Amino acid sequence: EVQLVESGGGLVQPGGSLRLSCAASGFDFNIHYMTWVRQAPGKGLEWVAKITPDGSAQFYVDSVKGRFTVSRDNAKKSLYLQMNNLRAEDTAVYYCAKEQWFRTDYWGQGTLVTVSS
């Protein structure tokens, strides 16, 4: 059974940093693209970033470029999202998801990030 479990969310002040983690199990983690998708309270889904299976390339939505970094540790079957210089508009539930040919076929339950003073 595929499982994705996010952690690391919480309350952070504007300009602060946070690192999200996602523990994967039940599939061959090291051969799949992995993705972060977020959802602001009461709003729609927003694709944030993704990383290639070997971690050699990353892709980002324009609004987080230069502030967020996606990475992975295939030995630990873990995905990460380092978020720096956080803004109020980054407040959202962040989902870790497995991607296959531009579709996200498995999702975690999400972790809430709140950026507020």
Next chain:
Amino acid sequence: QSGLTQPPSASGSPGQSVTISCTGTSSDVGGYNYVSWYQQHPGKAPKLMIYEVTKRPSGVPDRFSGSKSGNTASLTVSGLQAEDEADYYCSSRGVSGNVMFGGGTKLTVL
């Protein structure tokens, strides 16, 4: 990286059919057959319902179907049931390997 356009709401009575549209451009929906649809119930993670325009993952009822014409993709739910009431999101491959979502459509079963 503009999002895809969906109607904010749709509705139908039990047993009826409803179609939700998703409009993009030739650089995303119209340019690739990588359109997906997701169902999201309140407080839950999204669930993949349709991928590659028309394909259904295992376990998704055949009441759900997808299609595409030009820059617009569509999700049709036939034989509406109470449990189909949810938010539905489309997504598409965009340029440079990115992905974009639509704004979402709230489906109400009357």
